[in-house]
Amino acid sequence: MTERHAVARVRHELRRRLLTVKTAERLTPQMVRVTLTGADLAGFVSAGYDDHVKLCLPLAGQDAPVWPAGPDAPALPDGTVASPMRDFTPRRHDAEGSELVLDFAIHEAGPATEWASAAAPGTTLGVAGPRGSFVVTDDFDWYLLIGDETALPAIGRRLEELRADVPVIVIATVAGAQEEQSFETATALETRWIHRPLASASDPAPLLDAVAALTLPEGEGYIWIAGENDTVKLLRKHLVEERGHNRTWIKAAGYWRKGSAGFHENHNEG
Template identity: 50%
Template sequence: MDRPVAERVRHELKFRLAEVVRAERITPHMARITFTDPSFAEFPSLSYDDHVKIFISPEGGDPALPVLGPNGVEWPAGAPRPEGRDYTPRSFDKQKRELVIDFVLHEGGLAAEWAAHAKLGDRVGIGGPRGSFVVRNDLDFYVLIGDETALPAIGRRIEELPARTKVEALVEVAEAGERQTFTTKAYLSITWVDRSKGASLINAAKEMALPPGRGYIFIAGEGSTSTALREHFVDQGHDPDLIKAAGYWRRGEADFDDGHAH
């Protein structure tokens, strides 16, 4: 029998307080924040679309952290509960105990606002990852589609795929200045969809001709766009088991959860 295309690996859930050691602006609207903590001696992140929950105190200062009790996640009584948002481990360096996260700087977001002003020594809570969805690396091709929020996952995947793997990426960004470059041994073809020019991810994806063979399609970004794109590729006859489509945010909704993670 053929090996499964993907495998779910569960991790013990851990919560930690992590400190900012670097805060950079890699493009005008993408902040790259590097966090450290001695507890990063252990940090499981096996897949490009893993996610952690970043806990931020809306009042400023260190957020309260939950503990895992007999009834699941328990918050300390009396302390204000921080807000939690999902983010992708863009990279992790076990030796240096450093976790890198890229934050899209959009209007009106608590986490986006925090990242825009993050400075050395600021601290957030980090929960997870609770699990990893590990996709095989030996299919004929990989298609990666998404907006800026998916760019950390897409960039990580591009960089981690083995040499000579065929990968086609289609990424929607606000404008040309938001494009990123990646170093990879894979055969990468990347198309940027520029919102400022009126281009849409859905139209661009519909114009795509998939490479021949058996390939995996990863889609992430705004929820309704991800759903529409999944339907499109299923309608085109692509095996639904070879598609993962996730809603990473939804217009007008804070801390959107499409249930992908649970």
């Protein structure tokens, strides 16, 4: 019998894959959905809704991703520039259909934004991982999912995978009504969209105020938080120290920090 509220860390074989864009579409003005396919998807596993894969993003002029040198990769020839790497959440994986879906939040100029904005059928992308999964048993009384645009892929996937009729509250900041998404879910979902300019995405106040005003449901709940690093830390501190929520039933991760490229930091200590 599975332990109640069990959390498991599952390790996966780390492989580098070369995939090809099947379709690319704008979900919203600032969110691009890319569906990838290819024979290299055989054996791909993503067991957790907030897994991360490493994307190797071809630069302009590169016909295919150039993996950086490493323990399992040869040194690059002189003058060869490695493609930049970024962490992304697998939004959906269809093993039978050999498809992997990724959602890209389009922000300031950067390799992921540039690649996703130009992605078209036939474009190639390198994908490595996930190295492992953090699997949370779906037996909590309720769930609270908090984040900004960068958290929406994991939030959407979690909503699709949770059991029917379980209460879920989503609190998410986006640039405006045009950036709100519709999620396919069997849960009893309550979504609270908070609008703020994209230029103010690093301001913690909108999410902090919304969470502070929220009355948490009765029973044992699991809280997931992701987005701007300082905002995530403040939200976790509020929920643990001021609201008294069980710290082992919160997972928090900084997906980005202003001025830092390729940033990711977990905040699940003590």
